[in-house]
Structure formats: structure tokens, C-alpha cells
Amino acid sequence: MNRKVVSINQHSKPQAGGTAIDTLQSLVSNEMQMVNESILARMESPVALIPQLAGHLIASGGKRLRPLLTLASAKLIGYTGHRHIKLAACVEFIHTATLLHDDVVDESALRRGQETANVIWGNQASVLVGDFLFSRSFEIMVEDGSLKVLKILSSASSIIAEGEVLQLTTANDLATTEDVYLQVIGAKTAALFAAACEVTAVVSEQGLNVEEALRSYGNYLGIAFQIVDDVLDYSAKQTTLGKTVGDDFCEGKITLPVILAYRRGTDDDRVFWHRTLQHLDQKEGDLDYALALMAKYNTLSDTLDRARHYGAMAKDALAIFPDSPAKDIMTDIVDFCISRAY
Amino acid sequence: MNRKVVSINQHSKPQAGGTAIDTLQSLVSNEMQMVNESILARMESPVALIPQLAGHLIASGGKRLRPLLTLASAKLIGYTGHRHIKLAACVEFIHTATLLHDDVVDESALRRGQETANVIWGNQASVLVGDFLFSRSFEIMVEDGSLKVLKILSSASSIIAEGEVLQLTTANDLATTEDVYLQVIGAKTAALFAAACEVTAVVSEQGLNVEEALRSYGNYLGIAFQIVDDVLDYSAKQTTLGKTVGDDFCEGKITLPVILAYRRGTDDDRVFWHRTLQHLDQKEGDLDYALALMAKYNTLSDTLDRARHYGAMAKDALAIFPDSPAKDIMTDIVDFCISRAY
Numbered sequence: 001m002n003r004k005v006v007s008i009n010q011h012s013k014p015q016a017g018g019t020a021i022d023t024l025q026s027l028v029s030n031e032m033q034m035v036n037e038s039i040l041a042r043m044e045s046p047v048a049l050i051p052q053l054a055g056h057l058i059a060s061g062g063k064r065l066r067p068l069l070t071l072a073s074a075k076l077i078g079y080t081g082h083r084h085i086k087l088a089a090c091v092e093f094i095h096t097a098t099l100l101h102d103d104v105v106d107e108s109a110l111r112r113g114q115e116t117a118n119v120i121w122g123n124q125a126s127v128l129v130g131d132f133l134f135s136r137s138f139e140i141m142v143e144d145g146s147l148k149v150l151k152i153l154s155s156a157s158s159i160i161a162e163g164e165v166l167q168l169t170t171a172n173d174l175a176t177t178e179d180v181y182l183q184v185i186g187a188k189t190a191a192l193f194a195a196a197c198e199v200t201a202v203v204s205e206q207g208l209n210v211e212e213a214l215r216s217y218g219n220y221l222g223i224a225f226q227i228v229d230d231v232l233d234y235s236a237k238q239t240t241l242g243k244t245v246g247d248d249f250c251e252g253k254i255t256l257p258v259i260l261a262y263r264r265g266t267d268d269d270r271v272f273w274h275r276t277l278q279h280l281d282q283k284e285g286d287l288d289y290a291l292a293l294m295a296k297y298n299t300l301s302d303t304l305d306r307a308r309h310y311g312a313m314a315k316d317a318l319a320i321f322p323d324s325p326a327k328d329i330m331t332d333i334v335d336f337c338i339s340r341a342y
Numbered sequence: 343m344n345r346k347v348v349s350i351n352q353h354s355k356p357q358a359g360g361t362a363i364d365t366l367q368s369l370v371s372n373e374m375q376m377v378n379e380s381i382l383a384r385m386e387s388p389v390a391l392i393p394q395l396a397g398h399l400i401a402s403g404g405k406r407l408r409p410l411l412t413l414a415s416a417k418l419i420g421y422t423g424h425r426h427i428k429l430a431a432c433v434e435f436i437h438t439a440t441l442l443h444d445d446v447v448d449e450s451a452l453r454r455g456q457e458t459a460n461v462i463w464g465n466q467a468s469v470l471v472g473d474f475l476f477s478r479s480f481e482i483m484v485e486d487g488s489l490k491v492l493k494i495l496s497s498a499s500s501i502i503a504e505g506e507v508l509q510l511t512t513a514n515d516l517a518t519t520e521d522v523y524l525q526v527i528g529a530k531t532a533a534l535f536a537a538a539c540e541v542t543a544v545v546s547e548q549g550l551n552v553e554e555a556l557r558s559y560g561n562y563l564g565i566a567f568q569i570v571d572d573v574l575d576y577s578a579k580q581t582t583l584g585k586t587v588g589d590d591f592c593e594g595k596i597t598l599p600v601i602l603a604y605r606r607g608t609d610d611d612r613v614f615w616h617r618t619l620q621h622l623d624q625k626e627g628d629l630d631y632a633l634a635l636m637a638k639y640n641t642l643s644d645t646l647d648r649a650r651h652y653g654a655m656a657k658d659a660l661a662i663f664p665d666s667p668a669k670d671i672m673t674d675i676v677d678f679c680i681s682r683a684y
Binding site for chain 2 (some may be wrong): 046141147155
């Protein structure tokens with residue numbers, strides 16, 4: 001496959017760059033240091049392969065967006081305790097476990113520009129170390145001792161797995177609707193974003209309104225984030241993001257840019273989509289042609305508009321909180337997540 | 343590979359047949375019916391592939407030994423509540439999740455005489471449905487609401503994963519000691535047997551002595567069970583047990599029958615073990631030769647003697663309980679697990 005780098009310039013706005021996430025990292029740098037220590041301490045095991053394999057992914061330069069959201073939420077609501085540190089580590093463990101399993105499921109060779117654990121240590125180790133991190137995250141929650149937190153995170157975990165299975169059943173199925181797509185990403189991505197934010201409200205005992213607001217913020221941000229991720233799969237600069245353009249196309253994943261292009265296309269276009277994505281009969285030039293169809297029907301830019309819609313909902317979910325640096329940064333993070341696509 | 347059926351007749355004693363497990367099943371048949379209903383209800387999902395795939399394994403005629411142990415323990419201590427029903431379902435979910443992942447890790451094609459889920463639905467679905475069952479088991483525990491139960495089962499899950507990774511790192515390593523082997527099986531098998539028994543003592547609030555006794559019983563029974571399983575891999579009648587003789591040999595798993603044969607062998611024998619198990623350079627007749635070496639050094643029967651030792655410890659762990667039909671059957675179950683090897 002010829003994998004191309006393309007960019008989307010329609011509806012462009014000033015580049016937010018990495019500034020919002022940099023600002024957030026500065027705002028919570030002390031706490032993030034503690035989260036990192038907690039992550040390192042809790043992935044230890046007498047079985048050396050476990051910290052080795054988990055550490056490869058955990059140290060590979062991910063943004064730690066989910067634990068950052070936990071910490072930002074704590075700042076927002078003025079939580080002064082320490083329970084959110086361990087919970088942020090839990091959230092990152094659950095995320096890392098799903099990445100390890102995803103890379104096995106997707107047979108990925110690259111993540112964040114590095115070889116994936118399954119390539120280096122094999123699928124077997126990736127599956128089992130994922131299981132370990134997942135179990136370990138529950139052990140940490142049990143230590144924290146809140147049944148409500150346990151309920152939120154066990155439910156999120158179960159929804160994530162359900163979403164991943166649903167995604168598997170929609171692969172190569174061009175009849176997948178935007179609605180089902182939203183169910184998939186709401187489950188596989190947004191559920192953990194929502195839980196990452198909500199748990200701080202629980203430990204700080206701020207009441208249902210605050211829990212609900214933070215949950216909504218995380219949920220809508222997660223949906224926007226995943227929509228943008230799916231756009232990036234057709235437009236990312238690999239050097240910048242460590243992503244390969246065209247992975248979803250190669251695998252026949254049915255994401256929103258494809259759903260819109262398929263629905264808006266002619267019968268001839270649909271013959272193309274069926275051949276390439278349903279039957280996975282792909283040849284040189286097919287990805288270019290897919291990108292041309294997406295350009296013709298504006299599906300990448302329209303998909304980004306959908307992301308902006310959820311981004312706006314995320315920002316409005318913060319309305320109940322008074323102005324503060326944390327609120328500003330959480331608002332800017334929404335724009336940052338969307339501006340990744342430029 | 344030529345896979346052979348062999349049997350061990352040394353130190354044979356009267357065949358216990360399926361009677362002990364049949365008796366146990368009769369003793370707790372009402373409760374087991376409720377456990378089965380709970381399992382079916384809780385593996386439901388709007389994503390149809392989940393109950394389909396999970397149901398394939400769950401309905402495939404396993405003995406449900408672990409939930410049976412939960413129910414037997416409840417009878418033993420006279421627990422009259424219903425919390426153990428859901429917990430027995432949790433234990434079976436954790437077990438099923440590990441089987442789904444094991445079959446992916448081992449690339450198994452057969453389990454209990456049927457095609458494995460990974461063969462029918464692919465590795466991807468097996469990994470993800472395993473994750474779902476695992477998360478769902480935590481959701482059920484959270485509903486039950488005991489942090490102590492959550493601690494026992496999350497710790498068991500984490501130990502299981504650790505044991506599986508340790509097993510992976512000992513594969514093909516003939517320097518593996520009996521001690522490391524015991525660590526592996528203590529973690530990958532006995533931890534869940536122990537937890538399955540212990541949780542009933544917790545919900546029935548019988549105090550630390552009872553918890554400890556049931557935990558020990560489950561632990562030693564689990565060790566004996568796994569040792570026998572590893573013997574069966576070199577001696578089972580496939581038609582009876584749905585197992586293929588020689589799987590461990592083909593994969594280069596270092597189990598106790600091999601550890602003993604390697605340690606007791608000559609230099610020439612060790613050349614053979616290195617070629618076949620370390621380098622996995624196997625040819626027609628190698629399994630027969632391995633079996634001949636095991637016969638020469640009595641390693642299968644001596645391995646069974648080791649199992650009997652742990653079986654005896656399991657029985658003695660029940661000493662604190664007064665005589666009762668439940669105690670008799672839990673004692674007989676130990677013999678049943680060991681007599682599977684004949």
C-alpha cells in the first residue's frame with residue numbers, strides 16, 4: 001500500500017500547537033510526578049518481563065492525557081487530598097492494558113513511532129501483561145476503598161471491552177451507521193475519559209452535579225478525541241504523530257470519514273468501497289483514490305465539524321464551575337484535541 | 343507429531359470415576375442451577391458476539407469445578423445466604439476469561455474436545471471477550487459490595503496473570519526448577535481455587551481461621567489439580583478428556599514430568615531434551631522417546647506422588663471442620679482430582 005501524508009486546511013484556525021497540553025502539564029506537574037512514581041511502583045513484579053514490557057509502552061512518550069484529565073479535574077474542583085494520584089495511575093493502567101490488547105487485535109507494528117510490544121515480545125506476552133495491568137488497576141482501586149469509584153471504573157472497563165467487540169463486528173461492514181460508530185467510540189474511548197474525570201468528583205465528595213458535569217466533559221471530549229483520531233488516520237503526518245496514514249483503510253475499519261463518503265457516494269464509488277473495505281481487495285493507488293473521494297465529498301472536514309460539535313458540548317459541561325486557570329486549561333484542551341487534525 | 347495415548351498403572355488404586363464430582367453436583371444442584379442462571383444473565387450484552395463466544399466455552403461441558411468449590415465451601419460452613427451464588431459466577435467468569443486468553447497464547451485448537459473460540463471467531467474476539475468477562479466479573483463483585491472479597495479476587499487475578507507471564511518466560515528453559523514450576527502453578531491455577539473457597543468464608547463472616555482453612559484447602563487442591571493436569575498431558579485418553587497428548591511437549595512447556603526426567607537423565611538424554619524442548623526441533627518418534635525416558639525414570643508416577651502430597655495437605659486443611667457430608671465430599675474431590683490421571 002502506498003501510504004500518503006495529506007493535510008486538511010479547510011476551516012482552519014490558528015494552530016494551537018502543543019501549548020494547551022504543555023500548560024496543563026505545568027499546572028499539574030507535581031501531581032503528575034507522583035502519578036508517574038505510582039505507575040512505576042505498581043507495575044513492578046518479581047516476573048521481570050512484566051515491568052519490562054509494560055514500561056516499554058508506558059515510557060514511550062504518550063501524552064498521559066487520561067491521568068492529566070484526572071489531575072485537571074481535581075484542580076478544577078479544588079480537591080486537596082491525594083487519592084486521585086493512585087486513581088490516575090489506575091486509569092493509565094487500564095488504558096495501557098487496552099492498548100496492549102488492541103495492538104494484538106489490530107496486529108499493529110508501530111505505536112507512537114516505536115515498535116509495538118507485540119512485535120518485540122510477541123502476542124502472548126502482550127495479552128498476559130495487559131491482563132496483569134488490568135488486574136493490578138483493580139487492586140489499586142480496592143486499596144483506595146471506594147465502592148463508588150470501583151463501580152465507575154469496572155463499568156467503564158466492561159463498556160470499553162464491549163465497544164471493542166462491537167467495533168470488531170462492524171469491521172468491513174459498510175452498512176455501519178453513524179449512530180453505531182458513535183456507540184463504538186463512546187464505549188471504546190469516551191467511557192474511560194469520562195471515568196477519568198468523574199472519579200475525582202467522587203473522592204472529593206462534591207455531589208452528583210459535579211460528578212455529572214465532569215463525566216459529561218470527559219465523555220464529550222473523548223468522543224471528539226476519537227473522531228479526530230479517525231480523521232488523523234487519513235491525514236496525519238507520521239513523523240509528528242508516530243501514526244501511519246491508512247492503517248484503518250488497510251484493515252477495513254469503518255470510521256466516520258468512510259461512513260460519510262460511502263453514504264454520499266455514487267454507485268460506482270460504493271463498488272470501490274466494497275472492494276477495498278469489505279473484501280479487503282486493495283491495490284496500489286487505492287488509498288489515494290479513497291482520499292480523493294473523501295476530498296470530493298468533504299468528509300474529513302465534515303467529520304471534524306462533528307468533532308467540534310462534541311467539543312462544544314464538552315466545554316459547556318464545565319459551565320457550572322467558576323472561572324479558574326484549571327477551567328481555562330480544560331477548555332483549551334478541547335481545542336487542542338481537535339486542532340491535532342491540522 | 344505422533345501423539346500417543348499412554349496410561350500409568352503404577353501405584354494404581356481403585357478408580358474413583360466421576361463419582362465424587364457427581365456427588366458434589368447433586369449436593370449443590372439447586373445452588374448450581376442459580377449459578378448457571380447468573381452466568382447466563384450476566385454474560386448478556388447488546389453486542390451479540392459476546393454471549394455467543396462466551397457461551398460456546400461456558401456451555402462446552404466443563405465441570406465448573408471452581409464454582410462447585412465455592413458452593414461446597416458454603417455448605418461446609420453452613421452459610422445460608424445467597425451472596426456466594428454471584429461470587430461463584432464471578433469465579434467462573436475469571437476462569438473463562440483466562441481460558442480464552444490462554445487459548446490465544448497457546449494457539450490451541452481444541453479444548454474439552456471442541457474447537458476453541460479463537461479458531462471459530464479469531465484471536466481478536468477471544469482477547470476482547472476475555473476482557474469483557476473479566477471486567478464483568480469485577481462489576482458483579484462491586485454489586486456484592488465487599489471490599490474484602492474484591493481484594494481477594496483482584497489479587498488472585500493479578501497473581502494469575504503474573505503466573506502466566508512467568509510460565510511464558512520458563513517455556514523452553516530446561517533450567518527451570520521444581521520450585522519455579524510450583525510458583526507458576528501456584529499462581530496460574532491454585533490462586534483461583536484458593537479464592538473460590540475463601541470468599542464464602544468472607545461473606546459468611548466466619549473469622550480468619552475459617553478463611554485461612556478454606557484458602558489452604560483451595561490452594562493445595564489447585565496445586566495438586568495442576569500437577570495432575572500436567573501428567574495428563576503425557577498420558578490422557580483424548581476421547582475421555584478432550585485433551586491432546588503431547589501439547590505441552592510440542593510447545594516446549596517445562597512441566598514437572600519433564601523437569602524430573604531432565605534432572606535424572608544422562609548427558610545424552612539432556613541432548614534430546616534440549617533439541618526437542620529448548621530448540622523445538624522435533625521429529626516423528628520424539629514424543630514416544632520422551633515418554634520412554636519418563637517411564638525409565640518414573641517421572642509420571644513420581645509427579646503423581648507430588649500431587650498426592652499436596653492433596654493430603656488439602657484434606658488436612660479441613661481438619662478444623664466437624665464431620666459432615668460436605669466435608670466428606672470435599673475430601674473425595676481431592677482424590678477425584680488426583681485419580682483423573684488413571
